[in-house]
Amino acid sequence: MLCQHPFSWVRNPYGRVSPAYRHLVDFLKKQKGQIDHLILLGDIFEFWVGYRHCVFSAYLEILETLQQLHAAGAKIVMVEGNHDFHVGSFFSSNLNSTIFSDDGQLQLGTNRLYLCHGDTVAATPNYLRLRRFFRSSFAQLLIRILPPDITWRIAEILGNISRKQRHKKPQRQHILPEQSITQYAQHQFDLGCDTFICGHFHQAWHHQLDNRQIIVAGNWGETYHYVVHKDGKFSMKQYQPDTTN
Secondary structure (H helix, E strand, C coil), X not given: CCCCCXXXXXXXXXXXXXXXXXXXXXXXXXXXXXXXXXEECCCCCCCECCCCCCCCHXXXXXXXXXXXXXXCCCEEEEECCCCECCCCHHHHHHCCCEEECCEEEEEEXXXXXEEECCCCCCCCHHHHHHHHHHCCHHHHHHHHHXXXXXXXXXXXXXXXXXXXXXXXXXXXXXXXXXXXXXXXXXXXXXXXXXXXXXXXXXXXXXXXXXXXXXXXXXXXXXXXXXXXXXXXXXXXXXXXXXXXX
């Protein structure tokens, strides 16, 4: 029977070998043979675009771990984020993943899930224009032409700029736009979905709206939240990493 075991969402570890990255790999290794589905809500990598015949070496361990989960029977669903998109052939061919480039619906038993990364929920027009460009066929062509080392270097520069901006306004990271999320979710409920699930907002939030559920996964790099679906019910969990090593 589908999903007799934990069904986990994890998001937003850094691509470098950081404590968050290490804890994510350790956590996923413990799920081998224990889960039926693994849904990744985007920003699993600090930066990722999928080339046809290569992957970034910084992510080899987590990719190998995902392959082991897939080989053990877990179905992997990848929702692209604002740090990882055009995920490419590794996820489609090697992991046989279901890939949602924007959003999508997934039937889980009698429950219809609406899945999205969450970056469009309360986005500014400027951000949406930038997002459309990076996901355009033109941008994808540029990425294919550029050597991976150059693409990686560009991503490092953009990542450093983004981190500096966040440090200037750290309080903005702790404001959860609950009203915008609720309105966005209500629209999906009106279209027939039962549960709304996203990431992106760096906070964990589990809200009941009538008989429907709104779930925002937390920041794996800070609070290590994930969500479990078991026996037809969702619950928010918090991983306790081993920090002794």
